[in-house]
Amino acid sequence: MTGLDLPMARKVLDSQPFSELVGARITAFGDGAATLEVDMRQELQQQNGFLHGGVLAYAADNAITFAAGTTLGPAVLTGGFSIQYVRPATGRTLVAHAEVVHTGRRQAVVRCELFAAAEDGERTLCAVAQGTVLSAAAPSA
Structure with a gap:
């Protein structure tokens, strides 16, 4: 138990200038998991109209770190991560959901799935x- 909760996680995210720039928000936090969302605005797109891969990488990195924070506590840093792009992201909202796979005393391994949510929620x-x-x-x- 880390003593962290969703309101505290939101305060931490709000203190990150880059997260504010992309308009990220935490919608779920606790029990080894975290969900981060980013609205797919035009200024976050690449030249073909898809959400830029860097935005997906940012969302994965931050969701992974927040999920780990639920088991390791608030003082955490990403040691490294990899991302595989399955298909271009289009829609209304990017949803990055991360879950801790394993946690030890000093490190956690976390998986993250990133979804493009349409207007109808699909x-x-x-x-x-x-x-x-x-x-x-x-x-x-």
């Missing part, structure tokens, strides 16, 4: 990611 898988998150807290003596 979701289409557009990318999958996996990452390792490290505790940045000082080890106890």
